[in-house]
Amino acid sequence: MSIQSYFVLGVFLSTIVGLIKYQQRPSLVFGITLLVLFATQMVSTEQVIKSISNQGLLTLILLMLCSIALEKTRLLRLVAVMVIKPSYKATWLRLFSFTVLSSALLNNTAVVSTMLAPIRNNPHHPASKLLIPLSYAAILGGTLTLVGTSTNLIINSLVLDAGLPSLGFFDFTLVGLCLVLVCGITLYLFSPLLPDKQIKKVTKESYFIEAKISSASNLVGKTVEQNGLRHLQSLFLVEIMRGDCLLSAIAPTEILQAHDKLIFSGDISKVSQLYLFDGLSIFAEKNGLSVNNLCEVVVRPESILTGKTLKSVGFRSLFDAAVVAIKRDGEKVSGKIGQLKIKPGDFLVLAVGEDFKSRRNIRKNFILLSDIELDSRLSGKKEWLAVVGFLTAIVLSAIGIISLFKAVLLLLGVLLLTGCFSTNELLRRFPIELWVIISSAIVLSYALQNTGVIDAFNLLISEHRDAFSPLVALIAIYVTTWLLTELVTNNAAAALVFPIAYGLATSIDANPTAFIMAVAFGASASFISPYGYQTNLMVFTAGQYKLNDFIKVGVPVSIAYSITAVTMIVVVFGL
Template identity: 80%
Template sequence: MTLHSYFVLAVFIFTIIGLIKFQERPSVVFGVALMTLFSTQMVTTDQVIKSLSNQGLLTLILLMLCSIALEKTRLLRLVAMKVIKPSYNSTWLRLFGFTVFSSAFLNNTAVVSTMLAPIRNNPNHSASKLLIPLSYAAILGGTLTLVGTSTNLIVNSLVLDANLPSLGFFDFTLVGLCLVGACGLTLYVCRSLLPDIDMKLTDAPSYFIEAKVNPDSSLVGKSIDQNGLRHLQSLFLVEIMRGELQLTAITPNEVIQANDKLIFSGDISKVNQLRLFDGLSIFAENSGLPLGNLREVVVRPESVLNGNTLKSVGFRSLFDAAVVAIKRDGEKVSGKIGKLKIKPGDFLVLAVGEDFKSRRNIRKNFILLSDVELDSRLSGKKELLAIFGFVVAIALAAIGIIPLFKAVLLLLGVLLLSGCLTSSELVRRFPTDIWVIISSAIVLSYALQNSGVIDIFTQLMSNNSGSFSPLLALIAVYAITLLLTELVTNNAAAALIFPIAYGLAVSIDANPTAFIMAVAFGASASFISPYGYQTNLMVFNAGQYKLNDFIKIGVPVSLVYSVTCIIAIVFVFGL
């Protein structure tokens, strides 16, 4: 081995060590590796540019950006309303089936994010009995298609970079179906191992938001549960003001009446969810101001508001603004916003008019904090365009009419031109970490090839090919990928092991496709650790689990997954 070979191998090893030690910052670890290899001329400028613009990587990024539009529709929320039922077994089966199917075609992180609120707020079952199955179902569903998980798209990007034919949309499906069936049955049989945790919701400071039910609203005459008001993301219905009657102990069967004031508590950036309900108007909108321009302020001690209500001081005419939400640290606010007596230090979110900035009394009464950016929602024709556009793009790619990259690029253009997505949303949600991780991993694979490490490894395997049967080598590749997935992350594991797996397959004259699939499925096999896969981490925090909770249910699922995976890969692809 040359000095260059030893250096690149050292970078490879230290990258793995860095990923284990700094699990929460994989993009930084990979970024340091990229800069080290580039600055020491272990890779060329052309190779770095080629890595950053890899077609498979760009396809993944485009798909994630297009899925933002789907998150802004009511589709997933409406389906979520149909999942939670009084029967635990019925709920479990519906949740598993819906999540598997959705995750096969949508970003599984978005699916899990949408389902978190309905599960945590459901009155029938302990959330801890459903959240781990939710994450596992999302992982299993992601293995069914090329677009089901970022891992499969990452592996495909590495396949393209190795000048191999692209993996097909349904190349994963047969093995994936075996895994869904075997692991789903295992998870259902072992559901008694799931903990029953009494959720202790933290009293994080939340904004207090008022919405009025108009007399012609379709919500009238239906219960809270039927209207889906308990299935909102980061917003919780805490009170109903019915005339002078204040309802605080709200049951799912409480029927909405005309002119009810619904009081929500939660994340102000999610307030646009309320606008998707027919005939539900937010307090500020009744003052004639739109929610497109919001400012967060704090009430000064010398403000004229102190000790007075918004109505008594004529807030709208005084400041050319209307209160959208109010927050009071250290104290719970209750009642109608317009009749609350304002105190010094109250946080207000204001919908402001054109004259707001020019009013001389603004800085005398408020400390200006910042603009508030809302998570926007789609409705009407834009909602239909986002849903059907996504379905058509994926369908055209699935049946081979146009390449997936072209389909999602055209879809993104349509979503931008139609206003379903904005440039600011793309900038804010751009998956920079994934871009850095994958492009850096491709650069690392170039360095391994340039320095001769892959050639040395291939020669070593060729000289000892009698000691390695294709089946044993396949199992070894899968096991190493699975271990790295649990220790670091799924994306990092796939990117690091791919060049080794492909080189090993070539050196022992085995079927490269089987080894590529072993990497793809092994990188998705994160069931034991809550840190190896993003959906696991999401439910780990939301369900207030302990590490042992994942180990108890994850070990049997992981064992069944591994055995089924190896058998299915050998049967479907051959060695």
């Protein structure tokens, strides 16, 4: 091999080492790799541009952006309410089935994110008994279709870049179904090993938000559990004000009444969830202000509010603002917001009018911190458009009427034009890190080809063909991908191993599709490490797990997954 070949091989190995050492910053590692290869002319300008604009990569990004609108609907939350039941067995089976099916069509990270709150807040079972099964079910569901996980779409982008036909929507399904069945049974049998932990839900540092039930609300006469108030994302129902009576220990069976004031605690940016409930209004609304324009402030010691209630000082007319939420460090806030006596240092979230920042008394009374951007929600026709539009795009691409890229691009345009989300939301949620990782990995594969590393690898394999039967080579590719997935991340593993797998299949005259599938399924086989797959990391934090908790359940699931995956790849695709 030439000097350039050894240099690129060194960059390849350094990238793997960097990914292992800096597991939380894969985009930085890949970004440096891209810059080094481009600066040393190991790849051309045309190849860099081609990598950045890869159709498979753009399809993945468009799909993730379109799923933002779906996250803003009630669809997943309403289904989540039906999942949690008093019986652990029934809950486990419903959770597993729902998550698998949802993850086959939707981004599995979004599915897990939606289910975290209902599971953590459920009154029947410890969340630690359900969160790992949630993540594993999302991983398994993602293996069923082309769009189930970003890993499959990354593989498809690399397939297209290699000049091969695109993978089909259901090419993964038969192997994926076997994995769901075998690994689902294994996971259920080993679920008793999951820890039984009580997870602290509400902290004194959370904001307290007040909402009132109108007499015409359909919440009236139903329990807290039936109304789905236990299943909100990052908001927790902590108190109910019923007349002059304060109910602090809220049971799931508590029946709501007209004019009840519900006190929630949690993340103020999630307050828009409350608009999804009929007849539930925020405290600020009765003052004629919208909660779409929020500002966070701290009460100054010299403020005229000190020791007084919001109602007594005429807060709305005084500041052209209304209090949406309040937080008091080191002390729990309780009762009606309007009747609380304000203290210096209180944090307030204000719904502000047009004159708020121009008033001279604002800085005398408050320290302005920042504006707060809400996670908005969709309702009515926009909600239906988001749900039906997304499902239509997936179905049309699945049956081959239109390409997935064209379907999601058209859907994104429709969602933007109809105001289902704004350009600011798209920019804020744009998966720039994923774009850097995949495009840089494609650039790396170009460099390996340009400098003859792949050719040298193929020649080495050809000279030792007797030692590499197709089955042995397939297992080696699968195991390599799986190890990298556990050590780095699933997307990085898929991007790094693909050129090696394709080159190996070509060298030994094996079926390239089988080796491509070995990379795809191996990259999704992250069950032992909480760091290899994003959903694992999400539940690792939320469930307050230890590494040993993943090992106890993940090892048997991983063994069952690996044996099933390799066997079914050989049976379905052949060698």
